[in-house]
Amino acid sequence: MNHRTRLDWMFLWCCLLRYSYLRLEKICLKAALKAVPGFGWAMQVACFVFIQRRWEADKKHLENMLDYFCDIREPLQLLLFPEGTDLTENTRAKSDAFAEQNNLPKLEYVLHPRTTGFTFIVDRLRKGANLDAVHDVTVAYPKNIPQTERHLILGQFPREIHFHVRRYPVSSLPTSSSDLESWCQERWAEKEVRLRDFYSGQSQGFERDGVARVPPCKSELRVSLIKAASLLYWSIFIALCFTGLWLSTSFRIYVLVMVGVYMGQQKLVGGLELLELSCHQYWKSRGADVGEKKKVLDGKMQ
Structure with a gap:
């Protein structure tokens, strides 16, 4: 999903409430948020994926968390913002500098995605046979854009939120990491064009893409x-x-x-999601040890 404001994930909940199962969603987000009293603790309990935004530190953690999700076979929707941060004048300037260094076009409506984490997550879930599809989600705000939580406190809720969602089955995704990286960059180039068209003709929304509207799986009465x-x-x-x-x-x-x-517990183990992960790894290793001992005993008896 593109990251237009710091609140995109919250507004996506409204979409998931109508079209999917909100309880299945987990978010990949920066680790500092887990320390927020109450709110951050709830995200730890929900086993969200917290990252430091330093690949050396994040790679092993992502590997452990994704393997855990694959092991327990719990239905999962993992929300990822490949841009890494929301769109502001400051972040756009950094994205433009990144584009100049890498001979890429400058973007106005999105930031250039950092594809390392995306490709790693797709590869890891695919190897664990726990990836059904990637949903490419584009969000736009035609009337007003609440950039931060301060805008919500002041009552500046968005008057409209538009989502464009396209589903890519795992069978349609490239197999190599380099091709998957190019695939992600192509989706972001499409988002740039899609959002440019959207904001130049706001009344028609995303219907100009020619993509059919999908009716919600929950009625408005149930949602209400x-x-x-x-x-x-x-x-x-x-x-x-x-x-x-x-x-x-x-x-x-x-x-x-x-x-x-x-x-x-956060000082001692780093968070409840890490405690849960450690318990799983302990019992998994115990199960493996018991299995090995059983094989040895069976071999001796034979």
Whole structure:
């Protein structure tokens, strides 16, 4: 997906709520976000993929996380922003400098993708037989663009959000890393043209591509009920939390203990997703050891 604002992932949830299964999504995002109290802890519990944006440090971590997803066979939708950051004047200038250094065209509506992580993820999931397709997602905001969380706090929600989604089955993807890198760059060149056409003729949206609209798999009634239930749940939850903090000493102690647990485990093991991964690797190695011992015993008995 292209990364127009820092909030794209949040708006994509609205799309997934209608067209897919939101609970299956995991996001590949920068590691600093896991330290955000509450929000970052929830992402650790959800086993999101946190990266340092330094390939030397990220390669092994990505390998371990992707192998874990392949081992457990849990249905997975992994959201990746190959641009690495959202589109601003500053990041566009850096993208232009990258383009000059690599003899690439300058882009206005997207940033040049960094393809190393993308190609590695596709190859690893494909080797683990856990890749069904790559969905190329382009997002655009025709009315107003909320660039940061500050805009949402001020009530500047986007009046419209448009998504263009094209599915590429794994059988249609190139097999070599170099060809896959070129394939990703071609998709970004298409995004540049698609977004240029979109913003020059905003009323027609992405329909100019000639791509058919796909009806949502969930009815608007079901989506409305889900949103109403979520709003009711979180309103009651937040109200009860504040009430507990105000009235109950036991609840205040419980909150302090849980804050200490989350902060402590992050200092000790680096995050709950890493603790989960370590447990899986331990039991996997134990299972392998038991299997080897069984083979040795079977051989001796024979």
